[in-house]
Amino acid sequence: MSSQSEQLLHIGVIGLGAMGMGIARSLSQTGLDVVGCDISDEARASFVASGGCSVATPAELSHCDVVLVVVVNGNQVEQVLFGDQGVAAHLAPDSLIIQCATIAPSQARTLSERLAAANLLMLDAPISGGAAKAKSGELSVMASGAPEAFTKAQPVLDTMAANVYRLGDAPGVGSSMKLVNQLLAGVHIATAAEAMALGIRMGLDPEVIFEVITHSAGNSWMFENRVPHILSGDYTPLSAVDIFIKDLNIVHQTGRELSMATPVAASALQQFTSASGAGFGREDDSAVIKVYQRLSGITLPEAANDAQGT
Structure with a gap:
């Protein structure tokens, strides 16, 4: 049975590609409150058709406690976090960003510093396993971040991953x-x-x-x-x-x-x-x-x- 904290957790998933869609659906199917975000009308419609809710811009995820970033590259990570419609400026203090894209370790460290300056937590948490394991909630997550970030991420990680490797407190180690x-x-x-x-x-x-x-x-x-x-x-x-x-x-x-x-x-x-x-x-x-x-x-x-x- 889900705990009260899990029931109240609002989760956003930015990027409804093969991996992001699988993660969003696996989280949603376990009863978590999930909103998907993608610029593609088709991707959003597909997630809605599977029973989810969706928005077109990251800024619309302002109500979320945890936001997963599952985009293609570092430039997209920068845009969805800090661009004109980026989510970082709209989140409540102590909200958590779980950064899942494959990016340079140096960029992961810089992102963590910028988010910390905005009173936001970040888990540097790249993923592996492919679309099939994303859909079944059996990914491997290579994660580093502060203990409080891991604590807040736990209900999400428990649902999306078969293996979570805790690699320490420092950002960039996961990447x-x-x-x-x-x-x-x-x-x-x-x-x-x-x-x-x-x-x-x-x-x-x-x-x-x-x-x-x-x-x-x-x-x-x-x-x-x-x-x-x-x-x-x-x-x-x-x-x-x-x-x-x-x-x-x-x-x-x-x-x-x-x-x-x-x-x-x-x-x-x-x-x-x-x-x-x-x-x-x-x-x-x-x-x-x-x-x-x-x-x-x-x-x-x-x-x-x-x-x-x-």
């Missing part, structure tokens, strides 16, 4: 951990694409490659998750190529701030950049394999409707 994850994820996707392309170029059956590798030491979570998109010829974006250009660029930027080279991540970034330059930026990130299709002439599996000529 630092997310960068480690994104470096590995981006490299693993690019490497999976290269491995599949090599096998196909050598004449191996793509389905057999997948079967053997997923039962061998060369397997990875990303290989197992993304290669089926290649096998089905379905590049409907669950996480787009351009997302990894953004995230790996943040890895590169942070490495420069630390005077640390990240050559493997840089190589993966070049592959995603090539895929975007070839017109695949808005396709699923597994479409990075299409770079090899262009360069090596390999034949990739086609979607069922394409194979049937429909």
Whole structure:
């Protein structure tokens, strides 16, 4: 049974994309009071159709005690918090911002300072797990912030996440951990694409490659998750190529701030950049394999409707 504090908690979710929509719906379905916010009429209508309430601008979330920011990049975070229609200026003191986007650790620290100056709390809490786990409330959250921020966030975190990693009091630590994850994820996707392309170029059956590798030491979570998109010829974006250009660029930027080279991540970034330059930026990130299709002439599996000529 929900506690009285949970029943009275008003929650806003800014960004009703694949991840934000899943989070908003999972919170709403457990009985929490949730309002979704997105500039897209279609996204707002979709959330309303599932039983939620929505608004068009972050400023309209002024009644919320907790606001989750689930947008694409640092520029969007800045706008939804501090822009002309930003929410920060309209919230009551001691309200909480849960910042879930993948941003540079340095930006997370600056945001926390600015919000603290406005008497607002912030949890630096990037998320991982994909749209399916967002919808089922089974995300992993890499979070850092003051103890009072964690206390206020607890009902929300309990509902949206299977794993909450408390990484200390300092802002930026959550975002630092997310960068480690994104470096590995981006490299693993690019490497999976290269491995599949090599096998196909050598004449191996793509389905057999997948079967053997997923039962061998060369397997990875990303290989197992993304290669089926290649096998089905379905590049409907669950996480787009351009997302990894953004995230790996943040890895590169942070490495420069630390005077640390990240050559493997840089190589993966070049592959995603090539895929975007070839017109695949808005396709699923597994479409990075299409770079090899262009360069090596390999034949990739086609979607069922394409194979049937429909």
